[in-house]
Amino acid sequence: MHILMIECNPNGMAGIANALDLGHDVTLVSVDPDFYLAVSPLTEAAYAHPNCQVIKSEKAFSIEELTALAREVHAERPVHGVTTYSEYHTVHTAAVAEALGLPGMSVDGARNARHKHLTRLTLDGTGIRQPRFAHVSDMTKVEAAVREVGFPCVVKPSDGTASLHVLHLKDEDDLTAYLAELAEVVDYGRGVVRIPDILIEEFVPGELISVESCVLGKGEVVNLGLTDRPLSGFPHFIEMGATYFTGHPLQDELFEMTTKVLNELGVDFGFIHTEFLLGPDGPVLCEVNGRLIGGIVPSLMQISSGVDAYLEVIRQALGERPELPFPGETIAGGHWFGSPVAGTVESIGFDGLKDLPGFHSALAYKKPGVEVSRLSKSNFDWIGHIIFTGADRDEVNKRNEEALDAIDLRLKVEVAR
Structure with a gap:
């Protein structure tokens, strides 16, 4: 089968790699394919795979130009599925899938989820709690x-x-x-x-939490589990951790709200990530992302459920019924970390973590010699993550927080004189 991937994201290169391992052909369309070489260790091998074609196109963000390009690719070698892991390209993916007559989200549904003002305006007056x-x-x-x-x-x-x-x-x-x-x-x-x-x-004070769902078809929303999202302090809202779990006291209400939100927006296909703030009067809709949750969470899903969500995104795009990653008995969570100051990375070491209870893995995003900014403005300031498992989210979060002190981060910092 031939998959057309409209851009990606750094962690999503795992989905491309897995699809290639299964014998699928993958064509990646990107404005800047080299970007993925710099941010994912899986990219070089994927690009070198005989079944992988990479098309660099400066017009990939133009829906008309992209659709014309997709038709050319399809004419040369029939495309069987179109997908993306990129938030920026969900509407583009829906439009290309529609143009090629392939499974995908409705363009209106994708647009209503992608553009936050359309989410708010579409849901205004529906009874869904919004700020x-x-x-x-x-x-x-x-x-x-x-x-x-x-x-x-x-x-x-x-x-x-x-x-x-x-x-x-x-x-x-x-x-x-x-x-x-x-x-x-x-x-x-x-x-x-x-x-x-x-x-x-x-401003709505309260915990940020998201519902992970898969929409199998119009009106067929399956809510899978929850992801907690601890944030950094004001004025910016940087996500500093995530735990994929089930059993929150408000889970039934959150699932019911999510189903109504997605149906009202016309979101009718794919893995979806819906965020809520747990305000003083109950859950308040924050935003809807019409794609699989990003960052480390698909890995947390796989650790807990045994199901590779990246691959299930591709299977659904190919018209197959995806296997769904419901949280299992083992709960997985991770914390991102950044630098307290701007500087140049000398080393990032994790030896102090490996013998801690529940340790699963750790990854540095920056290599020695790379300049990094202070963790201050957005998720793009992350320089690595750690992942731990446990019996419940409280235990997982505690293990992650305690392990942050064991990371050996060494920087070269310029001192003003």
């Missing part, structure tokens, strides 16, 4: 929208991801600084152009 919000598509109107919602509030680009440019604003000074920062952002790199829409939302 008070204002939506603007003109930067000159952000200040008035912030005053309409009031401080404290959260501002975010409608098409962002990985908490990039998402900020907690407490006062006018924060607002002024944010507007100056956002005015400089015209794209997210690798050809991804930012749309002008901005959301301003009331």
